[in-house]
Amino acid sequence: MSLLINQVKLGRNLLSLTQPLFLQPNRELRGKAPDVARSLKQRLDEISRAKRDPNLHFKVNIGLPHLKPSRGEEYSCRQKILRSRKGLQSLPNEQISLEEIRKEWLKTSAPFHIRAVAEHYNIFEDLFGEAFFLPRIPLSIKYEQPDGSNLPVYFGNQIKPKEAAVAPSVVFEGDPSSLWSLVLTNPDGHLSEKDAECVHWFIGNIPGNDIKKGEEIVSYLQPFPPRGTGSQRLVFVLYKQEKIIDFSSYRKSAPCLELANRTFHMKRFYREMQDSITPAGLSFFQSDWDDSLTEFFHKTLNMKEPIYDFDFPEPYKKPPVWFPKKAAFNLYLDKHRDPKQISKELLLKRMKTVDPFEPKKPEPKYPNALPEDNKLPSWVRVEIRKQRLKWGRYSDM
Amino acid sequence: MWESRIRNIGLFSSAKRAYSSNIGEVNNSFLPFIYNRNPRNLERLRIAPKPMGYALDDKPMNYWHRLVVVQSNQHVGAYIEHFSGKTVISASTNEWAIKQFLRSTSDVQAAATIGRVLAQRCLECGLLEVHSNYDMDLVSPKVSFLLKNIEKGGISLSEPEQFLPHRHWSREAKENPTQVYEEIQTK
Numbered sequence: 001m002s003l004l005i006n007q008v009k010l011g012r013n014l015l016s017l018t019q020p021l022f023l024q025p026n027r028e029l030r031g032k033a034p035d036v037a038r039s040l041k042q043r044l045d046e047i048s049r050a051k052r053d054p055n056l057h058f059k060v061n062i063g064l065p066h067l068k069p070s071r072g073e074e075y076s077c078r079q080k081i082l083r084s085r086k087g088l089q090s091l092p093n094e095q096i097s098l099e100e101i102r103k104e105w106l107k108t109s110a111p112f113h114i115r116a117v118a119e120h121y122n123i124f125e126d127l128f129g130e131a132f133f134l135p136r137i138p139l140s141i142k143y144e145q146p147d148g149s150n151l152p153v154y155f156g157n158q159i160k161p162k163e164a165a166v167a168p169s170v171v172f173e174g175d176p177s178s179l180w181s182l183v184l185t186n187p188d189g190h191l192s193e194k195d196a197e198c199v200h201w202f203i204g205n206i207p208g209n210d211i212k213k214g215e216e217i218v219s220y221l222q223p224f225p226p227r228g229t230g231s232q233r234l235v236f237v238l239y240k241q242e243k244i245i246d247f248s249s250y251r252k253s254a255p256c257l258e259l260a261n262r263t264f265h266m267k268r269f270y271r272e273m274q275d276s277i278t279p280a281g282l283s284f285f286q287s288d289w290d291d292s293l294t295e296f297f298h299k300t301l302n303m304k305e306p307i308y309d310f311d312f313p314e315p316y317k318k319p320p321v322w323f324p325k326k327a328a329f330n331l332y333l334d335k336h337r338d339p340k341q342i343s344k345e346l347l348l349k350r351m352k353t354v355d356p357f358e359p360k361k362p363e364p365k366y367p368n369a370l371p372e373d374n375k376l377p378s379w380v381r382v383e384i385r386k387q388r389l390k391w392g393r394y395s396d397m
Numbered sequence: 398m399w400e401s402r403i404r405n406i407g408l409f410s411s412a413k414r415a416y417s418s419n420i421g422e423v424n425n426s427f428l429p430f431i432y433n434r435n436p437r438n439l440e441r442l443r444i445a446p447k448p449m450g451y452a453l454d455d456k457p458m459n460y461w462h463r464l465v466v467v468q469s470n471q472h473v474g475a476y477i478e479h480f481s482g483k484t485v486i487s488a489s490t491n492e493w494a495i496k497q498f499l500r501s502t503s504d505v506q507a508a509a510t511i512g513r514v515l516a517q518r519c520l521e522c523g524l525l526e527v528h529s530n531y532d533m534d535l536v537s538p539k540v541s542f543l544l545k546n547i548e549k550g551g552i553s554l555s556e557p558e559q560f561l562p563h564r565h566w567s568r569e570a571k572e573n574p575t576q577v578y579e580e581i582q583t584k
Contacts, residue, residue: 040450081497090506096498098517101510104494113487117522120485122436156437156523188435191427228575229431230438259424286435286523289578303424308431310444310575312562331566339565392563395570 059124062270063133064240064280106138117155118282123235126187127197127266135282139238140171153236153285159223162292164234164285167201167220169211172238172281176208179241181277185264188232189225191306192260199264200234204247217247218262219254223287224296228308231286237266238281245276257301330379342393350397437523442574443560448480460528460556464547466540473508475515475543477527486522488515505539512543516550529554 031037038046105113111134118124124132141153143164151163174180184201200221206214225232250269252261270277297305317335324332334342364370367388372381387394439445440461451458458480467474467489474489488495488511490502495514499507519527531554533541548554563569 078493078497085500088500090500090504094506096506096510098513101494101498101514102517104497105492108494109492113518116483116487117485120437120479120483122434126434154521157521158523188433188438189431191424191431194428194432226431229433230442230575231435232433232438233435257424260426286437286441291578301424306427308575310442310573311430315562315564335564335566342565390570392568392570393565 058130060131061133062128062131062274062279064136064278066134066136110138111135114155114282118284121156121233121284123187123233123282123284127185127235127237128270129267131270133279133282135280137172137174137238137240137281139236139281139283141168141236141283142171143168153283155282155284156233157285158231159285159287160290161223161225161287161296162290164287165222165292170236172209174206174209178208179244180206180214180280181239181241181245181247182206182211182214183237183239183264183266183269184220184234185237185266186223186232186234187266189229190259190263191226193263197264197266198259198262200262202247202250205241205244215247216254217250218252218256221255221257221262222296224293224301225287225289226306226308227289227293228310229289230310231288233284233286235284236282237279239273239277240280242276245273259301328379330383346393346397443557444574445559447559456530462524462527462556464527464529464531464544464554466531466543468503468540470503472502473511473539473543475511475547477515477519477524486515486518486524488518505542508539508543509546512546513550516547516552519547519552520550525551526553526556528556 114135115132118135119132139153142150143153143159144150144166145163151159153159153168170182172180181204182201183199186198186200190196190198199218200223202216202218203211203214204217223232223234256262270279294305297303320336368385370388372384376384386392387397390397445461447460448458460480462477462479462485465476465478467476472490474487474491476487476489477485479485490496490499490507490511495510496502499510501507519525529544531540531544533544536544544554560571560574562573563571
């Protein structure tokens with residue numbers, strides 16, 4: 001009887017698959033027609049636009065004012081150059097110098113491009129909140145390496161902490177009569193406060209061009225991204241000062257190795273000083289953990305090295321049941337065991353096979369071709385085969 | 398989107414190294430969790446999710462950053478776009494910095510120069526891998542020169558796969574990207 005019912009059900013299901021959707025039983029046509037309905041992208045765009053009211057969510061430009069040269073003059077100069085090249089065909093092996101292109105780029109489009117990259121890295125939002133600035137003054141920051149080469153800091157390139165151990169050379173164009181401040185801050189990975197930054201270097205009242213003649217308010221400290229946290233941003237901001245400022249409230253005795261003292265909030269700092277400083281230059285790099293940091297934490301910072309791991313969401317497991325149906329008992333029980341306990345047992349198993357005084361045993365080319373013990377239960381034999389093939393949790397053994 | 402929350406898995410101190418006896422006196426407090434606000438961190442670690450829901454589109458949005466080449470009658474350009482729609486890095490022959498050195502803004506030389514300039518800008522901005530929908534066999538010679546120069550400049554035109562955390566009972570065993578470091582790999 002039940003067989004017949006199942007056959008009828010199967011028949012009905014198969015039939016309904018051949019019918020168009022609106023004729024299928026127990027089905028409702030939901031939503032608008034395909035030519036009218038909005039796509040996923042359109043719906044997401046609408047939601048994001050609704051969240052941002054332009055009267056409330058707008059950014060303020062806190063950068064230097066820019067005196068634009070006469071567009072007519074600029075245009076006529078450029079047209080002269082272009083007309084002299086008109087009609088000439090490109091030479092096949094001509095290599096146009098990227099350095100020259102970059103020099104011209106720094107004079108023309110750089111501030112806008114750098115702003116786009118900085119917004120992609122969320123720098124303005126994390127440092128200033130609702131403000132941004134166009135970095136009109138190009139900064140040339142280079143970390144000198146022991147072999148004589150230079151690692152420049154651009155807009156997000158990776159520099160390891162070992163390579164940034166010593167303060168870099170900073171070069172920018174400044175009037176001899178002008179005053180500048182340079183701040184190096186890390187908005188990620190403050191170890192004891194959630195939304196705070198860590199100041200790695202602060203030099204104030206720099207006359208003209210010369211960093212060395214400026215007052216060192218906070219001495220240089222190399223980046224120390226903890227292990228497992230990924231890449232942290234380290235941002236150089238160059239401020240133009242109107243007059244000599246008293247930074248005594250920010251001064252820290254050199255070398256300030258207490259991390260709590262290096263807590264910094266760029267937003268609050270700028271808010272306090274906004275009448276006398278304007279951000280003018282921007283440069284940033286990303287830094288990752290490196291094995292020289294273990295010694296740095298132990299010897300220089302005098303602390304235990306913190307190690308982190310990404311907090312993945314817990315995998316979904318069906319709630320455990322007294323009598324699971326159609327589930328291999330060993331696999332079912334293993335799923336609900338503590339993974340740390342499992343890896344501890346595997347580690348102990350591994351340590352039994354490893355001898356530090358003997359060379360590593362060569363691994364067999366066809367591990368499952370080796371003889372198996374027939375007397376063992378089948379599920380144990382399957383586990384042994386998985387171990388030999390190094391599947392899943394046995395991959396480290 | 399997962400928050401970039403990183404959990405402290407335990408305080409580790411190497412018993413072999415000699416350190417001062419007053420360890421932990423001053424720099425003692427750290428939070429059990431660190432929030433790394435760097436929006437590009439998860440993408441660099443291959444943990445960030447790629448957009449879902451576009452699998453049936455003609456060109457699915459299964460990338461973090463993508464390369465787009467723009468050709469018009471007068472100009473050649475290329476830009477790197479994030480899946481959110483933001484243009485991150487761009488290079489075009491309508492920029493004065495590039496235009497003034499070119500004899501023509503739409504020929505193969507221009508396309509090749511754009512490729513080199515874009516590669517340099519990507520390196521400067523820390524974007525080393527970018528997704529490209531362009532098939533080298535089907536693309537025009539101009540665009541293929543552009544793409545080849547981007548690859549020569551050090552940018553990979555394919556992004557790595559997203560790392561999905563696997564269950565401890567599964568057969569997968571890929572390395573966790575937060576625990577892989579360049580120095581350790583080369584040893």
